[in-house]
Amino acid sequence: MSHELIFTQPLFHEKIWGGRRLQAEYGYDIPAGPIGECWAISAHPSGDCPIARGAYRGMTLSRLWDMHPELFGRTGFDRFPLLVKILDAEGDLSIQVHPDDAYAMAHERGSLGKMECWYVLHAEPDATIVVGQRAHGREEFARLAREDAWDRLLNEVPVRTGDFFQIMPGTVHAIKAGTMVLETQQSSDVTYRVYDYDRVQADGTQRALHRAQSLDVIDFSQVPPSGGVSHAADGPGVTLLEECARYRVWHVLVGDEAITLPSPRTFYCASVVEGQGAAAGEAVCKGDHLVVPHGFGDLALTGSMELIVSTVPEVP
Numbered sequence: 665m666s667h668e669l670i671f672t673q674p675l676f677h678e679k680i681w682g683g684r685r686l687q688a689e690y691g692y693d694i695p696a697g698p699i700g701e702c703w704a705i706s707a708h709p710s711g712d713c714p715i716a717r718g719a720y721r722g723m724t725l726s727r728l729w730d731m732h733p734e735l736f737g738r739t740g741f742d743r744f745p746l747l748v749k750i751l752d753a754e755g756d757l758s759i760q761v762h763p764d765d766a767y768a769m770a771h772e773r774g775s776l777g778k779m780e781c782w783y784v785l786h787a788e789p790d791a792t793i794v795v796g797q798r799a800h801g802r803e804e805f806a807r808l809a810r811e812d813a814w815d816r817l818l819n820e821v822p823v824r825t826g827d828f829f830q831i832m833p834g835t836v837h838a839i840k841a842g843t844m845v846l847e848t849q850q851s852s853d854v855t856y857r858v859y860d861y862d863r864v865q866a867d868g869t870q871r872a873l874h875r876a877q878s879l880d881v882i883d884f885s886q887v888p889p890s891g892g893v894s895h896a897a898d899g900p901g902v903t904l905l906e907e908c909a910r911y912r913v914w915h916v917l918v919g920d921e922a923i924t925l926p927s928p929r930t931f932y933c934a935s936v937v938e939g940q941g942a943a944a945g946e947a948v949c950k951g952d953h954l955v956v957p958h959g960f961g962d963l964a965l966t967g968s969m970e971l972i973v974s975t976v977p978e979v980p
Contacts, residue, residue: 667735669946670955672713672725677701680865683754685844689786690750690951701751704953705933707744710853725955737930737958740979745776746911748933748953748974749847750785756840758871759794759818759859762852763881764833771877772854777833779910780849783972784827784892785937788842793823796888797836802879809875814859819888827892828905828915834883846935848913848974856881909977916971925956925963929978932956932963934971941967 674692682700686692692702703711707726715723729736729744739745762778769775796819799805808817818836823843831837836858839845856874864870895903900919906912916923918941925932933955940949943965956963
């Protein structure tokens, strides 16, 4: 067993709303077509990342999880619990909502629920995002949806580069055109579409909606936010973006002096979103994604770069 850094090879998914920015921005060799999602660190069956280098090269992350659970610490999960993506929205994503663990376990063949959060890597001027809705209950939401009264129903807010949004299960939401985000989420691919703008796919069909499931899981007690939370750093350092039961997420800005992250209690997922430098002496650059295993020791970061780092709590 080797406790080296574990670099993952991203996988790419075509989406009706995707573009080509993942290639232009990160130099990824992406397939032809509108590519909307980079699954950067994933062990999910819908996109199981190969290990790109080192002693475990060629293994998938899910196989590494199964073969060497000691690399990930005591998470309490029966599967790799996180999924890190970069989303390139050239068009609007569908209006959607995700279930919590209990609903997904009961209705989606034992899946995890989907709690997620977004760090906004890029937003065009005047870009907006949908987070939350204004109906007071199931019946009002269903009526306004039937009437296509989306301007009255949806909570649309401005979005800027550097904003952060925590998206709880039950939150109606949609990333919109001109936005690129790094998404940290539970390892789940369960999405209930509420509305898809009556778009037609290349084959002439419309994507399925999931109104019944959506009405089951929308949290009508939520208060819609007025915008994202800006965590603009004055200088190099580590900023906690979110701490909840499913994950912790940090923004890390490395400058003239090294920044050291303490040895992970479970593991870290780390994505270099700008610049270049070194992680524990190993060269890294924009577009690299890696897992720091349990027992690795303190992680020294040097150079000039920006990272998003996440973990899950250790169980007692």
